[in-house]
Amino acid sequence: MQVAIIGTGFMGVTHVEALRRLGVGIAGILGSTEAKSREAAETLGIGRAYKDFDDVLSDAAADAVHICVPNAFHYAYAKAALIAGKHVMCEKPLAMDSMQSAELVEVAKGKSLAAGVCYNLRYYPLNMQARAMVEGGDLGRLFHINGCYIQDWLLHESDYNWRLHSDIGGPLRVVADIGTHWMDMLSTITGLEIEAVFADMSTVYPTRKRPVGGSVTFSKKVDEAGEDVAIDTEDYASILLRFKGGVKASLYVSQVAAGQKNALRYEIYGAEKSVTWDGQRPNELWVGKRDEANNILIKDPTLMAPSAAAVASYPGGHAEGYPDTFKQCFRAFYDYIAAGDFSARPSFPTFDEGHREILLCEAILKSHQLERWVTV
Structure with missing residues (x-):
């Protein structure tokens, strides 16, 4: 698996660290500007700095997207990523209101994709x-x-x-x-x-x-x-x-x-x-x-x-502490993907729960x- 990270702040870095501990690869990272993308890629040792979100969606190497940006962007990014055929792990809250989140639940239904919300503290x-x-x-x-x-x-x-x-x-x-x-x-x-x-x-x-x-x-x-x-x-x-x-x-x-x-x-x-x-x-x-x-x-x-x-x-x-909760949350997410049965009950926090x-x-x-x- 290869993951695109959206966001270069506190949460973006936290997701990168947890994924690397699991052996999940990082395809690239996107910041709020091209300069921030390049800086984060260099600092974190990531091979690709994305220019914009369309660049992420077109990256065939990115199997999944982790959304770690301000809440107002969650709905649009999650919807576009699912439509592009990518698994999505979104920071909470899933969207700005229940109309948006209900639509995301519907978009995720019937797809052979994992759609999760990062309620890691459980x-x-x-x-x-x-x-x-x-x-x-x-x-x-x-x-x-x-x-x-x-x-x-x-x-x-x-x-x-x-x-x-x-x-x-x-x-x-x-x-x-x-x-x-x-x-x-x-x-x-x-x-x-x-x-x-x-x-x-x-x-x-x-x-x-x-x-x-x-x-x-x-x-x-x-x-x-x-x-x-x-x-x-x-x-x-x-x-x-x-x-x-x-x-x-x-x-x-x-x-x-x-x-x-x-x-x-x-x-x-x-x-x-x-x-x-x-x-x-x-x-x-x-x-x-x-x-x-x-x-x-x-x-x-x-x-x-x-x-x-x-x-x-x-x-x-x-x-074991805070960073380990992200590792275990993402382990449940990627183990589910690896199992390949998308009709099975997920063991990670889903869009429905979000x-x-x-x-x-x-x-x-x-x-x-x-x-x-x-x-x-």
């Missing part, structure tokens, strides 16, 4: 262990779920990024950017589907200072004075969720939580046991009990369920606007 080994425990009945009947996904990289008024603007990133920012990761993880772990939401959101800086010379995602605070720009996306959201079957959940997400660099957490409570996991300590799963001592499972494939051990590449005591997350975002936005429960 692939932490201990998330798969929690899933096996739920499926095996270890937790008993599920009662409720709590959690958060919080960051601080947009804490200051001068912090700036393209994701702040709805015309580029979509009408929701923190919910779509990181909240959907949490919802995907918990749906994957529990096997449950969210049926209704109640949301409240806030924007702490209605106006931000666009730094002189632009900014880089997760970069250090920029002190240069910049122009005032209006912000029309949320910095914080608290969401009540109801799953089919009656299980309740609460989630809060923020990108203005001082000191929280990338805190992704959940607590799942059942009649028999509970499990708690923190993405900043990803190799530990806390197991809570009432009538005996609690314990912490340290990631060790020999002590885990086979389905969880399958996404753990290293033995016990050897930590569409579902956009429907969730739209229900969350509607709930905030109407100040009431909204059915997904």
Whole structure:
């Protein structure tokens, strides 16, 4: 397999590194300009710098396309790549709205192509262990779920990024950017589907200072004075969720939580046991009990369920983290392609799941606007 990478920023580089660890070849890379394409190709040791997206589509050597560009481009690039007969792995969200994502689902149907969305965080080994425990009945009947996904990289008024603007990133920012990761993880772990939401959101800086010379995602605070720009996306959201079957959940997400660099957490409570996991300590799963001592499972494939051990590449005591989740997500994607049965149930996050997350975002936005429960 040979892959064309679209995007030269944080995500594009991350995808390149993960694919190389799997032995998947990189056919070429495309940046926002020809100069950026050439610079990235030289820096990353990639043989071809694409001139434009048409150059990508016409490259017979590129079997698949990884889309790692701002959200506003996802729909058009994914659709064109599928029509050109290329497999697609798209960064989330899949599209700007559910009309676009529904169309992409339809375009992907009936083709002998893989169409995936990069909800990679479900692939932490201990998330798969929690899933096996739920499926095996270890937790008993599920009662409720709590959690958060919080960051601080947009804490200051001068912090700036393209994701702040709805015309580029979509009408929701923190919910779509990181909240959907949490919802995907918990749906994957529990096997449950969210049926209704109640949301409240806030924007702490209605106006931000666009730094002189632009900014880089997760970069250090920029002190240069910049122009005032209006912000029309949320910095914080608290969401009540109801799953089919009656299980309740609460989630809060923020990108203005001082000191929280990338805190992704959940607590799942059942009649028999509970499990708690923190993405900043990803190799530990806390197991809570009432009538005996609690314990912490340290990631060790020999002590885990086979389905969880399958996404753990290293033995016990050897930590696995964020970059490994991309590797495991892409492994599932390319193993599926290699198997050649495109009627089989995919083991990677699909366009259908990406569409579902956009429907969730739209229900969350509607709930905030109407100040009431909204059915997904």
